[in-house]
Amino acid sequence: MRKRKLSKQQISRISEKQQREIEAFTDGISSNASINSKYNGRIISNFGKQLDVEILDKKQPPQIVRCHQRANLPDLVTGDLVVWEKESDETGIIVAVCERQNLFAKPDTTGNRKPIAANIDIVLIVLSVTPQPFMNLIDRYLVAIDNLGLEPLLVFNKIDLLNDQNSSELDSMLSVYETLGYAIKKVSALTGEGIRELEETLLAKTTVLVGQSGVGKSSLVNRLGLAQIAEVGELSSKKFKGTHKTTTTRLFHLRSCDVIDSPGMSEFHLRHFTKAELLSGFKELKALARNCKFRDCAHQTEPGCAIQEALTAGKIFPQRLENYFKILHTVETP
Ligand SMILES: Nc1nc2c(ncn2[C@@H]2O[C@H](COP(=O)(O)OP(=O)(O)OP(=O)(O)O)[C@@H](O)[C@H]2O)c(=O)[nH]1
Ligand SMILES: [Mg+2]
Numbered sequence: 001m002r003k004r005k006l007s008k009q010q011i012s013r014i015s016e017k018q019q020r021e022i023e024a025f026t027d028g029i030s031s032n033a034s035i036n037s038k039y040n041g042r043i044i045s046n047f048g049k050q051l052d053v054e055i056l057d058k059k060q061p062p063q064i065v066r067c068h069q070r071a072n073l074p075d076l077v078t079g080d081l082v083v084w085e086k087e088s089d090e091t092g093i094i095v096a097v098c099e100r101q102n103l104f105a106k107p108d109t110t111g112n113r114k115p116i117a118a119n120i121d122i123v124l125i126v127l128s129v130t131p132q133p134f135m136n137l138i139d140r141y142l143v144a145i146d147n148l149g150l151e152p153l154l155v156f157n158k159i160d161l162l163n164d165q166n167s168s169e170l171d172s173m174l175s176v177y178e179t180l181g182y183a184i185k186k187v188s189a190l191t192g193e194g195i196r197e198l199e200e201t202l203l204a205k206t207t208v209l210v211g212q213s214g215v216g217k218s219s220l221v222n223r224l225g226l227a228q229i230a231e232v233g234e235l236s237s238k239k240f241k242g243t244h245k246t247t248t249t250r251l252f253h254l255r256s257c258d259v260i261d262s263p264g265m266s267e268f269h270l271r272h273f274t275k276a277e278l279l280s281g282f283k284e285l286k287a288l289a290r291n292c293k294f295r296d297c298a299h300q301t302e303p304g305c306a307i308q309e310a311l312t313a314g315k316i317f318p319q320r321l322e323n324y325f326k327i328l329h330t331v332e333t334p
């Protein structure tokens, strides 16, 4: 559907109206279950034109209603808090959205950001034995998470598949991130190993699971939820890659936490990030850059570059610096 162009006056009237709806949300006002009653809700899933919304009002029985949204609202995502009205017993219309605490978005090749989930506490990067993780993708996720102001958590899944052949390469990759101070949990969604510790970390939080297709995001949701609620895919035997089983981002209420399962992402472009935002996501490089002789040091051949000195002295991981420069080449803004 094409969106109408609105005049400034119309926009201001709409935003005043939305503001009143949102105040009703915060006051917990919502009422008789008749047509036109307003309800507080949270987006559970977005199917394009239609969205699943759960009722948040304590007085109402838990229920998920299929809604569409007013054309003047921005694109809504899983986790958004909204105000909606009943249209029929089974359908509704979203009339306002509350300001987001944060928004995790997936940047695509063209530089557009596809919103994935809003109002989240933790972004959990799922890695696995197969398909194997690659550092460049992990580093990109870490930059995006840093820019949201959230602490990343890495989960290494399928540890039941570790053996003498594959463990040393994977261990050395994980030890890079452990040394940098990132939290890593080692788990198996299949056997349940490490799941209880993971659950403790996620307790009472809303967590979005991200990672390549086939690493076991949906399997982790099922293991944490003690039930088969999310659909699990097969790995194609040729490539040991996932087959993009999950196609829609969805929020699940689990035993002790809320988890948002998302479709696999093996590409994650950072074109729209600034150089400063990129450096901020490479925390060991950012800390060193403060000591470079020149404020505008490019960290390549300049004299007194603290990053190059640390590289020569073996104090930083060369792969991380290499990835930083690789991503820097793709960044559009200075
Ligand atoms: N051996 C083993 N297999 C696992 C484990 N976790 C998941 N799998 C298998 O890995 C495959 C992919 O799992 P999914 O949960 O669908 O992966 P996903 O990350 O949700 O994939 P997408 O939805 O495509 O992004 C399935 O065949 C699972 O049975 C594990 O801990 N150990
Ligand atoms: Mg999945």
Ligand SMILES: [Zn+2]
Residues within 6 Å of the ligand: 289, 292, 293, 297, 298, 299, 300, 302, 304, 305, 306, 307, 308
């Ligand atoms: Zn420098």
